[in-house]
Amino acid sequence: MLRFVTSNENKFREARDIMAAHGIEIGWIKEGYTEVQADTIEEVVRESLKIIPYEDVFIEDSGIFIRALGGFPGVYSAYVENTIKNPGILKLMEGVEDRRAEFVSVIGVSGEDKVFKGVVKGNIAHSIRGEGGFGYDPIFIPEGREKTFAEDPEYKSQVSHRRRALDEFVRYLSE
Ligand code: ITT
Numbered sequence: 001m002l003r004f005v006t007s008n009e010n011k012f013r014e015a016r017d018i019m020a021a022h023g024i025e026i027g028w029i030k031e032g033y034t035e036v037q038a039d040t041i042e043e044v045v046r047e048s049l050k051i052i053p054y055e056d057v058f059i060e061d062s063g064i065f066i067r068a069l070g071g072f073p074g075v076y077s078a079y080v081e082n083t084i085k086n087p088g089i090l091k092l093m094e095g096v097e098d099r100r101a102e103f104v105s106v107i108g109v110s111g112e113d114k115v116f117k118g119v120v121k122g123n124i125a126h127s128i129r130g131e132g133g134f135g136y137d138p139i140f141i142p143e144g145r146e147k148t149f150a151e152d153p154e155y156k157s158q159v160s161h162r163r164r165a166l167d168e169f170v171r172y173l174s175e
Contacts, residue, residue: 011060064103117164118161125139
């Protein structure tokens, strides 16, 4: 059985449900790993895979890239969530008209060089809204919608960056 190495229970739950919808059961190795600092999520994934001592596993690194902030927090998304959090992001965005942002997810699998990427575009909300999801979901409104991901987790599960990266991954697995 393929196992997902992640310390983040929310990420695991979402991946488990999405993979189950494809008829694939996954296991969980609930462990963090030292993330190599790099400029892109793809690099973080490729470098992190080199130091993970397991076979038949995959990892997923994700982040939110805010255009008006030059892509911040991007590869620093986990750090920012533990420090200034959503109120800090909204403060940085005060008076900023261009609210465009994207969530990115990249999956890498042990023993493979290929990575699988998913992106969802949207906008940063003006306030924190919704109880569902996790992380930046209460401040992210997907393109063409009104509700944040936290207000509409069902919609999130259909279009999220994680969903799209996992769909790519499953397509590859079934080839
Ligand atoms: P692992 O590295 O152990 O897998 P992590 O929580 O550190 O867990 P990441 O390095 O991928 O995970 O950090 C991504 C951060 O981006 C995460 O802490 C969340 O704050 C945010 N994030 C990722 N996916 C998200 C999503 O679907 N909704 C909201 N925020 C998300």
